[in-house]
Each structure stands twice: as structure tokens, then as C-alpha cells.
Amino acid sequence: MNRKMSDNFAQAFLRNQIPTTGALPNGGAEVPVEPISAVNRSSATMNAIKAYILNRGLKPGDPLPTEARLCDDLGVSRSSVREALRKLEALDIIRVYQGRGSFVGEMSLVPMVETLVLRYGLTSATGRDSLRNVVSMRRYIDLGAADSLVTAMAGTSNPHLDELVATMIAKAEAGHTYLDEDIAFHNGMNAYVNNELLTQLTGAVWLVHQAFIPELNSQQNSDSLLDTARAHGNMLRAAEAGDTDGYRQAIYDHYQPLVDLLQLEH
Known part of the structure; x- marks a missing residue:
């Protein structure tokens, strides 16, 4: 994952999948903050974390924000974030280390x-x-x-x-x-x-x-x-x-x- 999405694709993806704050790469416009609804919250949270990885061009081993920061940024509960992280870890998209936090996984098959x-x-x-x-x-x-x-x-x-x-x-x-x-x-x-x-x-x-x-x-x-x-x-x-x-x-x-x-x- 060493190539960032184009601005247009990133903005479209994020508008549909993830509430976020801050400007997109290369001067992209800010996306309005909208808390994730209760419907399909787990899937939406997973998509939000995947979009974060894609949008920032993170590579295996790069750190992710803390659970508290993800809760604030995504407008979801800590239990929703933890459930999403568990599911993403099972897919080898992220790795969670006790006491160290979450990191981008190897994304193997x-x-x-x-x-x-x-x-x-x-x-x-x-x-x-x-x-x-x-x-x-x-x-x-x-x-x-x-x-x-x-x-x-x-x-x-x-x-x-x-x-x-x-x-x-x-x-x-x-x-x-x-x-x-x-x-x-x-x-x-x-x-x-x-x-x-x-x-x-x-x-x-x-x-x-x-x-x-x-x-x-x-x-x-x-x-x-x-x-x-x-x-x-x-x-x-x-x-x-x-x-x-x-x-x-x-x-x-x-x-x-x-x-x-x-x-x-x-």
C-alpha cells in the first residue's frame, strides 16, 4: 500500500465510507464530519479504518491511531472500534499488540x-x-x-x-x-x-x-x-x-x- 489514491477517488471513497476531519492529501477539500449510524456500524467502522490506511498510503508495520482517537474521529463507541479491529486483524489487514497499539498488517492472502x-x-x-x-x-x-x-x-x-x-x-x-x-x-x-x-x-x-x-x-x-x-x-x-x-x-x-x-x- 505505498501508493496514495488519487484525490478524486479518495474524496469519493471517504464521502461514502468514512467521516473524517482534516484536509485530504495534496490540498484536497475537507470532508464534513458525520457520525456513523447504528446501522451496519461494524462494517462502516472497518471501512473507515481501511480508508484511513489507503488515504495515508500506510505500509505494513506503520502505526494506526489509538482506539480513543479512532472513537473521536469516527464518532463511534470504543466497543465498535475494538470489534472492527478484531475483524481486520483476522483478515491480516492490521496487527494488534498488547500495550503497543495497532499497526498495519502484512495483508497476506x-x-x-x-x-x-x-x-x-x-x-x-x-x-x-x-x-x-x-x-x-x-x-x-x-x-x-x-x-x-x-x-x-x-x-x-x-x-x-x-x-x-x-x-x-x-x-x-x-x-x-x-x-x-x-x-x-x-x-x-x-x-x-x-x-x-x-x-x-x-x-x-x-x-x-x-x-x-x-x-x-x-x-x-x-x-x-x-x-x-x-x-x-x-x-x-x-x-x-x-x-x-x-x-x-x-x-x-x-x-x-x-x-x-x-x-x-x-
Whole structure:
């Protein structure tokens, strides 16, 4: 959150979501103070605190006002502020430290991961239907980033990624899985795109995938593990060579064993 909203957007957002005092950044006009009504007070207070973070361009770790100051500024009770802070903390938007106050959180996708794992676990006793969705999403993300990633990696050399591929192949040949190396490889590739959200999304979907992997482990054979491991190497070589078509084909090869196992549409 290191980019401030434009004045027009900030003012529109704040007029609809939050009563505030003081001028907006860059000489924006003051917004009239109007206490939040009792209706949807908790949601309104949460929106007010989120707007405060956005409007001031706060970053993870930056402090928030005290509860007393938030009560005065927002025109709500301390219980409303505390309830809003608890909910925002559960979403990793803020962090509350006893005796120190409230700070902007990491805003990670961990809450989304936990929700998806629970949701997918409830939709199918075996998890197979859920895995179809997760694997499809992982493939969509990889294919969507292909052009930017290959452009960024063309002409580079990545011995650390080569080592990860070699380890994956060795483990596959021994009949073992390679979960840690797999996600490290994808994170290493995605780092070239310089898009933090892409890295977080990849990690989040991977964690959901990982929650259902135990069911697959008993169904995957060493050949499919080895094919997937080698596909990682093909992805790397194609990206380094600037070969977008080859990279996309390697992505399809990467997911082919899971596609076959889960009977996904190609």
C-alpha cells in the first residue's frame, strides 16, 4: 500500500465510507464530519479504518491511531472500534499488540487460503472436485504470466533454479515427492515479473493445492512425478531462451499428469 489514491477517488471513497476531519492529501477539500449510524456500524467502522490506511498510503508495520482517537474521529463507541479491529486483524489487514497499539498488517492472502481449504473440503468428500478447481487455477496463473515472465527471463542464467530442477528429478527417480522444491522453483521464476500479488496468489493457490495433495500421492506413480519434474526444466530453458511458445507448452506438460489423473478439460 505505498501508493496514495488519487484525490478524486479518495474524496469519493471517504464521502461514502468514512467521516473524517482534516484536509485530504495534496490540498484536497475537507470532508464534513458525520457520525456513523447504528446501522451496519461494524462494517462502516472497518471501512473507515481501511480508508484511513489507503488515504495515508500506510505500509505494513506503520502505526494506526489509538482506539480513543479512532472513537473521536469516527464518532463511534470504543466497543465498535475494538470489534472492527478484531475483524481486520483476522483478515491480516492490521496487527494488534498488547500495550503497543495497532499497526498495519502484512495483508497476506493467508485468510483466503484458510477459507478456500475449508470451502473445498466441504464440497467433496474426496477433495477431487476441489483439486480440479485448484489445479485449473494454478495453470491459468502460470499461462497468464507467460509473456511477461519469458520477456523478463530471456537471456538470463539461473543456476539456483537448475539445482532445484535437478533435485526434483532426483527425488522423482527415487519415487519421492518434491513439494518444497516445486514452490521454490515457481517463486524463483515469478520473481522476474516483479509482481508481489502474483507471488502471493501463486503461494496461496499452492497452499490450497498442498492441503489436498495427500490424496493424490497415493495415486501418482514415479513416472508422472518424473514427467512433471522434467517439465520444470523445460519451462526454465524455454524462458531463458525467450521462447514463449515453448514455455507455454512446458506449462501444459507440467500439469498433464494432474490433468490426466483428475480428468480435467485440456
